[in-house]
Amino acid sequence: MxxxxxxxxxxxxxxxxxxxxxxxxxxxxxxxxEDAADLGGSWTANLTTTAEWAAVYPNGHGTVNATSDDGTNVQLTAVGLGDSVEYTAHVHDGECDDNPPGGGHWLSDPNGEDAAGNIVELTFTTSATGVGETTESSTLALDDRAESVVVHAPDAVVQAQGLTGDRVLCGDLED
CATH class of the missing domain: 1.20.5 (Single alpha-helices involved in coiled-coils or other helix-helix interfaces)
Known part of the structure; x- marks a missing residue:
């Protein structure tokens, strides 16, 4: 027993x-x-001209300030670009030393589409002196996969310059 x-x-x-x-x-x-703990933060980036565009915009540069919590706010200023041109910019998931600079677009849902509603996108038109700025808000909250911001030239400008890539400026995001 x-x-x-x-x-x-x-x-x-x-x-x-x-x-x-x-x-x-x-x-x-x-x-x-773990993902929830990685959301949000504040970042800055110093934009510099990519190697491919250095001869076209030798004085191109800018700054980015981004904050993210429930959503994301991005302030971007660029100088030394083409006059009266509409550029787009995106948060990217790679660093500026990558090939291509910045890697791919940062996607809120990494398994989702690379499209509006899943990316942080900015647009701005430069002045007659090549200066542009914008502040954009998104409902998407950045996480630790956000590595850089890339400014893209429109196809017409890429073709007019005889280049193949549209990545004009890139800046790595720093905490």
């Missing part, structure tokens, strides 16, 4: 081990909890 004290003690130890295992399964191993 088994000893009831030993059986009760063994049951208590088993229950404690089961509770500890269940507690360990929550928290750090939950990818959604």
């Amino acid at each position: 088994p000893n009831r004290r030993v059986t009760a003690k063994a049951a208590a130890i088993s229950a404690a081990a089961l509770l500890a295992a269940a507690a360990a399964a929550c928290g750090d191993d939950d990818p959604d909890a």
Whole structure:
């Protein structure tokens, strides 16, 4: 006949081990909890002309200030670009040293489409002296995959310059 004290003690130890295992399964191993902790922040970037565009816009440069919490606000200023040209800019998932500079677009849903509603996009038109600025807001919250901001030239300007790439300026985001 088994000893009831030993059986009760063994049951208590088993229950404690089961509770500890269940507690360990929550928290750090939950990818959604980790992703939520990586959302938001403040970043700056100094935009510089990419190697391909250095001869076209040798004085091209700019700044970016981005803040993200429930959504994202990005302020961009660029100088030394073409006059009266509409440019687009995006947050990217690579660094400016990558090939192509900035890698791909940062996607809010990495498995989603590279399209409006899943990217942070800015547009601005430069003045007659090549200066442009914009402040854009997005409902998307940046995370630690956001690495850079890239300014893209329109296709007509790329073709007129005889170039193949549209990445004019790039700046790595810094905390």
